[in-house]
Amino acid sequence: xxxxxxxxxxxxxxxxxxxxxxxxxxxxxxxxxxxxxxxxxxxxxxxxxxxxxxxxxxxxxxxxxxxxxxxxxxxxxxxxxxxxxxxxxxxxxxxxxxxxxxxxxxxxxxxxxxxxxxxxxxxxxxxxxxxxxxxxxxxxxxxxxxxxxxxxxxxxxxxxxxxxxxxxxxxxxxxxxxxxxxxxxxxxxxxxxxxxxxx
Amino acid sequence: xxxxxxxxxxxxxxxxxxxxxxxxxxxxxxxxxxxxxxxxxxxxxxxxxxxxxxxxxxxxxxxxxxxxxxxxxxxxxxxxxxxxxxxxxxxxxxxxxxxxxxxxxxxxxxxxxxxxxxxxxxxxxxxxxxxxxxxxxxxxxxxxxxxxxxxxxxxxxxxxxxxxxxxxxxxxxx
Numbered sequence: 001x002x003x004x005x006x007x008x009x010x011x012x013x014x015x016x017x018x019x020x021x022x023x024x025x026x027x028x029x030x031x032x033x034x035x036x037x038x039x040x041x042x043x044x045x046x047x048x049x050x051x052x053x054x055x056x057x058x059x060x061x062x063x064x065x066x067x068x069x070x071x072x073x074x075x076x077x078x079x080x081x082x083x084x085x086x087x088x089x090x091x092x093x094x095x096x097x098x099x100x101x102x103x104x105x106x107x108x109x110x111x112x113x114x115x116x117x118x119x120x121x122x123x124x125x126x127x128x129x130x131x132x133x134x135x136x137x138x139x140x141x142x143x144x145x146x147x148x149x150x151x152x153x154x155x156x157x158x159x160x161x162x163x164x165x166x167x168x169x170x171x172x173x174x175x176x177x178x179x180x181x182x183x184x185x186x187x188x189x190x191x192x193x194x195x196x197x198x199x
Numbered sequence: 200x201x202x203x204x205x206x207x208x209x210x211x212x213x214x215x216x217x218x219x220x221x222x223x224x225x226x227x228x229x230x231x232x233x234x235x236x237x238x239x240x241x242x243x244x245x246x247x248x249x250x251x252x253x254x255x256x257x258x259x260x261x262x263x264x265x266x267x268x269x270x271x272x273x274x275x276x277x278x279x280x281x282x283x284x285x286x287x288x289x290x291x292x293x294x295x296x297x298x299x300x301x302x303x304x305x306x307x308x309x310x311x312x313x314x315x316x317x318x319x320x321x322x323x324x325x326x327x328x329x330x331x332x333x334x335x336x337x338x339x340x341x342x343x344x345x346x347x348x349x350x351x352x353x354x355x356x357x358x359x360x361x362x363x364x365x366x367x368x369x370x371x372x373x
Binding site for chain 2 (some may be wrong): 042043044045048067070088091092095098099102106107108109110111117118121124125128129131132135136138139163
């Protein structure tokens, strides 16, 4: 569209904004799907996963709005404000959600499927890079270092793609048959647990 | 500029976290013996005393306010340590339960699922209880009790013992 003479500046701007919103919406959908995927094999956490996603989103939205409201930019024009504000709010929420998810999985020692972790990590790499750039844009204006930031965005997106495609090439982990422990081992395990129970 | 700096710093930290999480792997214990050695003893009776509201009321009425606050902070720190032990043991039982879930034996797999669920609930519960006690550590007047931890912990360890017993019986039968 950029090279087409028939497309006006306003039409290009509208199409560009729509592309940003659709992209942000799809990224939220992917994060929601990862949450669902990670928690679905644990009945105890199925409801909790959805609840954590909703509450984290709401909380991060408040944080994003507060941060955006209190930031004073020096070089913002009317046309730049809307996408910058939305970009930054969306990136804060997405990075926050992915950090919450990864910390929760680490704390609860849940097991990842072969693809879920790389998808989350790749998206996290891209979103956090975009957040750094959105913060610079908010302060110095949309056209701050456009060439450098364009390169950084491309490199970040390529790295995320690399993570995702590498994960696709790795064969799905087969369920490892668990080496059955010996009766003596189980007896000592039971004794240790019994001691805990009797304390 | 300060808020922009904070956002950039947070985003860079998140970026580092994603990179580290991408290349790192969680520590797992391979043998049951290794798991058994990692079990931390937790004195549930002492924990019960530390979090008992009547004990707290007694100390509050018997001691001058400044001394009460100092002692209460010590008690809360000890209670948080105990909860850390409970949470650590729940993580070990979670690993045991996850392994048992994959068993070809239906009974073992079923109890394994139960142990996994109980252990996950225990991990969540102990995290919330530590949060409550941490709030009370900062605000000594806050009325937050980590109730129910002991019962849930005993329920979890009982389920794990049951799992062990089933497996021992099967081993002996073989």
